[in-house]
Amino acid sequence: MSELGKKVQLDWAKIGFKYHNTDYRFRAKWVNGEWDDGELIESSSITVSEGAPALHYAQQCFEGMKAQTAVDGRVLLFRPSLNAERMHRTAERLLMPPVSDSLFINAVEQAVRANYRWIPPFGSGASLYIRPMLIGVGENLGLRPAEEFEFRVFCSPVGPYYSEGGLGSISLAVSDYDRAAPQGTGSYKAGANYAAGLLATKDAVALGADEALYLDSRERRFIDEAGSANILVLMDNDKLVTPASSAILPSITRRSIMSLAEVDLNLRVEERAIDLREEFQNFAEMAACGTAAVLSPVKKVWFDGQWHPVGQSVKTPVMQTLYDKLVGIQSGILPDYSHWVHSVDL
Ligand SMILES: Cc1ncc(COP(=O)(O)O)c(C=O)c1O
Numbered sequence: 001m002s003e004l005g006k007k008v009q010l011d012w013a014k015i016g017f018k019y020h021n022t023d024y025r026f027r028a029k030w031v032n033g034e035w036d037d038g039e040l041i042e043s044s045s046i047t048v049s050e051g052a053p054a055l056h057y058a059q060q061c062f063e064g065m066k067a068q069t070a071v072d073g074r075v076l077l078f079r080p081s082l083n084a085e086r087m088h089r090t091a092e093r094l095l096m097p098p099v100s101d102s103l104f105i106n107a108v109e110q111a112v113r114a115n116y117r118w119i120p121p122f123g124s125g126a127s128l129y130i131r132p133m134l135i136g137v138g139e140n141l142g143l144r145p146a147e148e149f150e151f152r153v154f155c156s157p158v159g160p161y162y163s164e165g166g167l168g169s170i171s172l173a174v175s176d177y178d179r180a181a182p183q184g185t186g187s188y189k190a191g192a193n194y195a196a197g198l199l200a201t202k203d204a205v206a207l208g209a210d211e212a213l214y215l216d217s218r219e220r221r222f223i224d225e226a227g228s229a230n231i232l233v234l235m236d237n238d239k240l241v242t243p244a245s246s247a248i249l250p251s252i253t254r255r256s257i258m259s260l261a262e263v264d265l266n267l268r269v270e271e272r273a274i275d276l277r278e279e280f281q282n283f284a285e286m287a288a289c290g291t292a293a294v295l296s297p298v299k300k301v302w303f304d305g306q307w308h309p310v311g312q313s314v315k316t317p318v319m320q321t322l323y324d325k326l327v328g329i330q331s332g333i334l335p336d337y338s339h340w341v342h343s344v345d346l
Pocket of ligand 1: 064225226227228229230249250251252253254289290291292293
């Protein structure tokens with residue numbers, strides 16, 4: 001076990017959002033019809049059969065969470081039971097044995113604790129990203145579910161997802177590709193959704209955007225979501241609106257921000273279809289939100305062959321207030337009335 005307190009020396013402000021091979025990861029195996037208790041291991045490699053269904057048929061899913069050092073030194077997770085719940089739902093959709101909530105939380109806590117020296121300090125702007133994953137392994141060839149599975153949780157310190165950092169504004173480009181069909185797997189955190197999105201992201205970046213923005217695949221009118229984040233729009237009537245769609249990932253960050261907007265800011269909030277072209281001129285502020293994106297205001301959107309600036313002003317006071325509230329709760333600065341943070345015993 002690593003020594004508590006002796007932190008890794010990294011330039012936290014510059015680490016970016018990339019993989020660092022930390023000391024330990026948690027691994028549990030499903031063999032003979034049940035999950036074993038799992039254990040911490042040191043090797044970051046996974047050896048699987050070339051016939052593993054995760055490799056051929058993308059029978060795998062994952063989650064993304066963060067641990068933060070609080071102002072008082074505690075290590076905080078944000079609503080981890082919702083990630084456990086979402087992975088359970090995704091596993092069932094992909095015919096994989098769900099991991100129980102207690103195994104999930106216990107695995108995350110063990111991985112975070114064992115990698116304590118990699119958790120960025122309070123105020124560094126960085127955090128410890130946590131990646132739970134569930135993969136179908138074992139030997140297989142035909143299109144059938146795996147009979148053996150591995151559940152793994154690894155961690156990596158990360159900086160801001162977008163290069164602008166903090167609350168920097170980003171730009172999105174509407175993709176020519178569809179992300180997910182209305183009755184497809186868009187609302188599940190399945191790796192297959194992301195493989196299909198790599199080209200869309202590449203095209204968006206070539207246009208100078210940070211990410212792709214997807215419209216609904218039936219009519220290509222309504223906003224679905226960005227490549228790795230949900231969308232929030234403050235309309236010019238001061239209502240905070242977020243897309244209702246069966247094809248988007250139900251973001252834990254979005255759910256939390258919508259609740260903060262309604263309860264703490266007394267804003268009217270609504271989940272409904274948003275017609276990009278019809279309603280764009282009514283957008284006062286727009287943002288992308290997610291564990292990695294946190295809450296990133298969107299300054300312009302590319303569609304129909306040109307850039308369209310969002311709102312009249314470069315300032316985004318409502319998104320700024322929501323960001324401060326969210327990050328304040330996540331880092332233990334603001335009171336956590338809703339019991340969203342989960343302190344990891346060190
Ligand atoms: C496609 C997609 N949408 C939305 C989100 C945001 O979800 P959450 O707030 O639960 O991280 C993510 C993950 O961060 C994502 O990959």
